[in-house]
Amino acid sequence: MGLRAVISRIYRGEISADIVGKPKIWYSLSGALLILSLAGLLIQGLNFGVEFKGGSVFTFKSPSSSIEQVRGAASDGGAHDPIVQKAGDDWRVTTQSLSSDQVTQVKATITKELKVPASKVSTQVVGASWGGEIQKKAWQALVVFMILIIGYLSVAFEWRMAVAAVVALVHDLIITAGVYAWSGFEVTPATLLGFLTILGYSLYDAVVVFDMIKEVTKPLGPTSRTTYSEAANQALSSTLVRSLNTSLVAILPVGAILFIGTTLFGAGTLKDLSLALFVGMIIGTYSSLCVATPLLVQLKEREPKYKQIRANIARREQSAKRQARSAKVKAATGASGDAPPDDGPDDGPDDGGADDDAAASEELPSGVTIRKVVQTGPRQQPRRGTRQQRRGGK
Numbered sequence: 001m002g003l004r005a006v007i008s009r010i011y012r013g014e015i016s017a018d019i020v021g022k023p024k025i026w027y028s029l030s031g032a033l034l035i036l037s038l039a040g041l042l043i044q045g046l047n048f049g050v051e052f053k054g055g056s057v058f059t060f061k062s063p064s065s066s067i068e069q070v071r072g073a074a075s076d077g078g079a080h081d082p083i084v085q086k087a088g089d090d091w092r093v094t095t096q097s098l099s100s101d102q103v104t105q106v107k108a109t110i111t112k113e114l115k116v117p118a119s120k121v122s123t124q125v126v127g128a129s130w131g132g133e134i135q136k137k138a139w140q141a142l143v144v145f146m147i148l149i150i151g152y153l154s155v156a157f158e159w160r161m162a163v164a165a166v167v168a169l170v171h172d173l174i175i176t177a178g179v180y181a182w183s184g185f186e187v188t189p190a191t192l193l194g195f196l197t198i199l200g201y202s203l204y205d206a207v208v209v210f211d212m213i214k215e216v217t218k219p220l221g222p223t224s225r226t227t228y229s230e231a232a233n234q235a236l237s238s239t240l241v242r243s244l245n246t247s248l249v250a251i252l253p254v255g256a257i258l259f260i261g262t263t264l265f266g267a268g269t270l271k272d273l274s275l276a277l278f279v280g281m282i283i284g285t286y287s288s289l290c291v292a293t294p295l296l297v298q299l300k301e302r303e304p305k306y307k308q309i310r311a312n313i314a315r316r317e318q319s320a321k322r323q324a325r326s327a328k329v330k331a332a333t334g335a336s337g338d339a340p341p342d343d344g345p346d347d348g349p350d351d352g353g354a355d356d357d358a359a360a361s362e363e364l365p366s367g368v369t370i371r372k373v374v375q376t377g378p379r380q381q382p383r384r385g386t387r388q389q390r391r392g393g394k
Helices: 003-012 023-043 067-076 100-113 128-156 159-183 189-217 228-264 268-300 304-333 354-363
Strands: 055-061 083-087 090-095 122-126
Touching: 023 159, 023 268, 055 100, 067 083, 067 090, 067 100, 100 122, 128 159, 128 189, 159 189, 159 268, 189 228, 189 268, 228 268, 228 304
Parallel strands: none
Antiparallel strands: 055 090, 055 122, 083 090
16 A cells, blocks of 8 residues: 555544554654754854844835845945845845944945935934843743743643643744744734744644543543553554644645735745744644654653553453463373374464463463373274174164
8 A cells, every 4th residue: 555545534534544553753853943043043043033033124116126136236335245135126235233424424435326216215223222122021921931831731631641742842933933943034013923923823732632532531530441542642643643634724825925915915924924834734733743752652651540551451461371371281181182283383483382280270270280191103993893783783
């Protein structure tokens, strides 16, 4: 069966995927993504917008100008390494912080070289202190958000689920930030809104899965025949299609904004927001299914209750195998006293009949010895006589 057919059957709910049983695969994949993201943050760094680091912004319309002409006009006016962006018919030139005289000079140069009326060139000066205040508020919002998440999940579910959810959220934030670092996209206040949005989306997906796991694992007891891992994987499989459908429906319009809106319509602000949403939704779906759930299962399997369930299941399976071997020995040595046929080893290559004798001896009273009688010659049968003798004749 091909990979496509397997994925199709999983999507239709015909078979269940063993996601919980293979944590090493998901942890290795997440570790590689985290290392790559951290490397991007350390090597490339985030490209903070003017709202964070301060600067001057010039906005004007010049449909006939090229990006080289706009950059050259700003540089001729005294701007150092201006950042030029086009949003539709508007040009947006971002420079370092300039004085009022320098702003006037850059504006005059743009007006002269690009033939743009001075009244059509709008200027905006952003101080670095305002950007620092935005960063401070963003960190405060993130800390409050995390505290509320931990508190809610600890009350509604338990602290282990809260820990797994927070680990998944941090995982999503680092990877999304790494994508911004490697892509060079500008980090603006809209980007921060996108980050907070993906946190809520990832949390929603995790809560849906955790709620199903809580419902499925609630009846587990000492006599259960299912471990916590198996029950959690069953719950995850039942919500897998729902999570994939929800994510797909949410990602499609965001992808349209990111790839179509920014290229055809030049939606600059939406680009900053849509990239965070697009990457965050994909990573959030993955982390809630393949990171948070396996981590939760590993934490729960350490509890004495679920350790005992696993031990009881293993003990019952071992006892069933022992009883089967004992029944086989009794059937072979019971009525005829003949030797049991050699069917080969049951559990190992060299156990021979020793395990069978041991199993049979456990079922018999003390002092009773099992003796195997092996016939080496032909059997001595009494003569049956002729047919007339058997009918009573002489």
